[in-house]
Amino acid sequence: MSNDLIKSAHLKTAEIEKASHRDYFNIAISVDCVIFCYHEKELKVLAIKSDLEDFSGLYSLLGDLVRPDEDLDKASYRILMERTGMDDVYLEQVHTFGTIDRHPSGRVITTAYYSLIDAKHQKLRINNNDLQWVPVKQIRRMAFDHKLILDTCLDRLREQVMEHPVIFNLLPEKFSLRELQELYEAILQTDLDRRNFRKKIAIKDWLIDLNEMEDDVPHRPGKLYKLKPEYRRKSARRKMGGPRAAIA
Amino acid sequence: MSNDLIKSAHLKTAEIEKASHRDYFNIAISVDCVIFCYHEKELKVLAIKSDLEDFSGLYSLLGDLVRPDEDLDKASYRILMERTGMDDVYLEQVHTFGTIDRHPSGRVITTAYYSLIDAKHQKLRINNNDLQWVPVKQIRRMAFDHKLILDTCLDRLREQVMEHPVIFNLLPEKFSLRELQELYEAILQTDLDRRNFRKKIAIKDWLIDLNEMEDDVPHRPGKLYKLKPEYRRKSARRKMGGPRAAIA
DNA sequence: AGGAAATATGTACTAACAACACATTAAAAA
DNA sequence: TTTTTAATGTGTTGTTAGTACATATTTCCT
Structure with a gap:
């Protein structure tokens, strides 16, 4: 060699x-x-x-x-x-x-x-x-x-x-909160509490309420949402804003 | 080709x-x-x-x-x-x-x-x-x-x-909480509050109090600690325990 | 008209986070 | 030896996020 x-x-x-x-x-x-x-x-x-x-x-x-x-x-x-x-x-x-x-x-x-x-x-x-x-x-x-x-x-x-709001790449443009929750559950392999889930999603402020309803479900339809355009990403975040201070 | x-x-x-x-x-x-x-x-x-x-x-x-x-x-x-x-x-x-x-x-x-x-x-x-x-x-x-x-x-x-407790690889076996905090500050490029920092480190329960004191500092010496042996890692965690549920 | 299934929503408890001040100890200087 | 300086060590309060949990409502289906 x-x-x-x-x-x-x-x-x-x-x-x-x-x-x-x-x-x-x-x-x-x-x-x-x-x-x-x-x-x-x-x-x-x-x-x-x-x-x-x-x-x-x-x-x-x-x-x-x-x-x-x-x-x-x-x-x-x-x-x-x-x-x-x-x-x-x-x-x-x-x-x-x-x-x-x-x-x-x-x-x-x-x-x-x-x-x-x-x-x-x-x-x-x-x-x-x-x-x-x-x-x-x-x-x-x-x-x-x-x-x-x-x-x-x-x-x-x-x-x-x-x-990060990457999960939305797996969904169609319009989706209901149930679909979103089911997707999180499929990925994380856990059950999530619906009320707490919605609260947490609301806090993140990623979504726009479209004021439309599902129309293809065999039960009471839910509201449809879409991701705010500013959160669409084609690849992972290149670090915007320093690390959040999880240590003191 | x-x-x-x-x-x-x-x-x-x-x-x-x-x-x-x-x-x-x-x-x-x-x-x-x-x-x-x-x-x-x-x-x-x-x-x-x-x-x-x-x-x-x-x-x-x-x-x-x-x-x-x-x-x-x-x-x-x-x-x-x-x-x-x-x-x-x-x-x-x-x-x-x-x-x-x-x-x-x-x-x-x-x-x-x-x-x-x-x-x-x-x-x-x-x-x-x-x-x-x-x-x-x-x-x-x-x-x-x-x-x-x-x-x-x-x-x-x-x-x-x-x-993760990886930072300890940058320190000698025995260290004071001040040294540890200064190291976090050097890495994160932020100032940390001493009381909150100590509280958070205490919660993590990574350290053993050695009941020894610093002896090489030109001021009141602090206690020395070491990392609990079970947290020593030579490379990053291979995922033990599923993801913590940060979404609902 | 009634039943089934899902939507929508609120409160109380707990845990973590941020902001903040004072007494104590040891070394160094006077 | 006394005083000064500089760091250690500790606790409370207010705020925010997390978790557990129950009821009324809407729509579809029969």
Whole structure:
């Protein structure tokens, strides 16, 4: 190994181009997208039946190698666009997985993103038969380390959902408070008290009362709301305002 | 480009080894470590004077290419060990930076970690002259995108410090409440009320009263405390206990 | 017309947060 | 030795957010 030629990652051009090339450019990098939607009162993730023998019958996440001339974020938008037909979508990087044996075919380091999309959105097209929305709750195993990736993204989603108005990316533009509460319950896997839930949502002041009613429910319809436009975000907050003082 | 041969990242062995190799293994992957310490009432970061002409005079973070047979986490531990002589250190992955032009010598995607170490620890040896502890507050620019990386890690540190007992990795085993408060203030860049601070720390129940006193201060000495051993963590919490219900 | 199912709303208890002041101790200076 | 200085140590009050909990109302369905 030519590693004594390389003292730091901040390499001189000559070093990259000569000695190190054979050793150090032997790692592939990919992105994997955990694409969530909310449908039939369940949180679901877009997954595809693995075509590898090692993992036959198991689902895997949607991913691809990063192209040499492509930003990491762009690569995940590309996958989203290719698979769902949607851009203009909530997307956030979560973690990079790099254990040496995570891919059976060689060294592949992958960066995981999660994405939130509205299942009922018009542009959404899932054209492939092997491509499916799978309820998160019923996934026990996946191909590669994709169950770990899914769980990590799910944890992150749960964290985000408590602090930021990202959940609305999973809902249509107009929604009732019941739908919103059921979605929180599906994500957090808890039951929430309706009165306290409404109070807390009211305090956050994220919503606009549309003065419209549901019209497709077999019971007394609720009011419809939408998210205030200033809270629409296509990716997680880039820190506006310092940390809230939770320590003294 | 041979990308139509490659339908997903979950490649068959043949695909990796043949057609795609030239195109897709042309990205290098590195790790960069943002190593924090607390010294002289300031939060400092370990940095090295850049040896590249493009960035002469600027500091850069400590990083290196990931070796083909090395886990991502291992790579950052290696850097830490090489540079500080310390293992058994707090380390957490933060974000992966992958814009195509971030490195002047070629395509290098880097995964950033931050690390917390006790400046006064015996094992700590900084032997290189260009390697320095630089107060975070006085860093305006760095080489590459390292200022962005630093800021991202600093944001993450601030988030972590509010929720988890990670800050103690920056302190010696025994410390006074004043030292602890000053450290919070240095990290969060705010002033904290002493009485409220102590109350909140007491509630968290992280500390053991050692029944010892400071002996090196030019004023009335305070009591010394240490962190309860069960809260010592070498890396961030792997989620124990579900999310606290901040929404209803 | 009656029943089923969901909407809508308020109060009392508790826990955490913010603002704030004074007596005590030890070292340093006079 | 006395005085001064600078930090430690502690408690109360008002406010805000969190939790638990029950009843009247509206709409659909039969």
